[in-house]
Amino acid sequence: MIDRIYSELRQQIVNRSIPPGAKLSETQLSKKWGVSRTPIREVLRRLESEGLVNSSPHRGFIVNSISIEDVDHIYTIKISLEGLAGRLATPIISKDPQKMKAIQNLIREMETHSKRMDVKAYSKKNLQFHISIWNWCGNPWLTKILNHLSSQLNRFIVSALHVPNRMERSVKEHRKIVEAFRMGDARAVEKALGAHFKRASEDLKNELIKKSE
Amino acid sequence: MIDRIYSELRQQIVNRSIPPGAKLSETQLSKKWGVSRTPIREVLRRLESEGLVNSSPHRGFIVNSISIEDVDHIYTIKISLEGLAGRLATPIISKDPQKMKAIQNLIREMETHSKRMDVKAYSKKNLQFHISIWNWCGNPWLTKILNHLSSQLNRFIVSALHVPNRMERSVKEHRKIVEAFRMGDARAVEKALGAHFKRASEDLKNELIKKSE
DNA sequence: AAGGACGAATTTGTATACACTTGCCTTGAA
């Protein structure tokens, strides 16, 4: 039960249905879920050490805000670690025809969604693509960190892909990554992934600047 | 109070005075600290989501073990992120004479301890050296992750520096890093740090193989 | 009318109580 509350609350924070800055009242949450405050507090403490909520003594918990600077900092780490994950995943993926096929299917679907300008469907497949790499990198610690960073970013990104031609360019970048996988060239995968996320971060930054103007 | 218990318990786990595999009884801990079980449980949940303890339903919490594979996985990430932190820290450190001086002082002390074969004092300064880089990289998320990884490793490393000439070689590697800082060459810092931790990880692995024979 | 101070209500922090699960120990039978 407690795990259910945890994951559901977590998701609500990550997908912004509980917005940053919102107060998380223990009493309210315990009523909503029909449990006492004790398990609710444990859930909130877990979310706190994940960096998703903040607490101050006698004032309770609020959903952590994430600033533009934070996004920048997180992307800096992400660029490095996504590349690393790709490099580690290369021998695993390229030697396994089933995995290779799965990746190629994903990119084909992405292409279709891109042509139809279906941003939402595209984003979903895009995330699946990268999660596959995390899961196949063979380093569970790395997988966990990337998941973590991604959760934080999801709370910020409403949609960066509305930039004109973003999807089209993105497909090209992904094709480069897949090609490097196919060749089994780990360094090329690392480089292509790094470049891809660097561009993604720049696009996001530009979008944010435009919005703030 | 709860924070005090958290940090003290955490340190005891990290420095192995509570060994991996040890059972953490809520009742026992609450007696020891003179508080009720409620705050103890919150502390344990926090430690759980940090990956320092594991819990199973109705069986309580035990200190998480860390395997040789985990050490390998963590070092892989560390090599990448320590390099990144160094690269980011370069302009900050090299432009600040005070920081530059602090770093140079540390390496001088490390050299002294190395000559006297004082492993413990050396390790301490060595850690300080690297923590300085984390703190001056300007990316608090990165600092936090590196701290995190370091805590996990500390639980494993008894002493890798007993390898013959390890300290001497280590000093040389650090001097290379400092020299790159002095030149303001971020890429060189990144490379030197990466090489340093790669060698550290290999030394540790060799030590572990030797022990297991 | 505005600002501050006091007090009530709400909310958090912690203790305690009780239900339920687990694991151990005892006892009895093969």
Add this chain to the structure above:
DNA sequence: TTCAAGGCAAGTGTATACAAATTCGTCCTT
């Protein structure tokens, strides 16, 4: 003597109760 079954002790999971702190509203003063 060994193994199994049942019960008991210990410990976790959760609810509830109470203490302490904060917040908000009201009232008084300037």
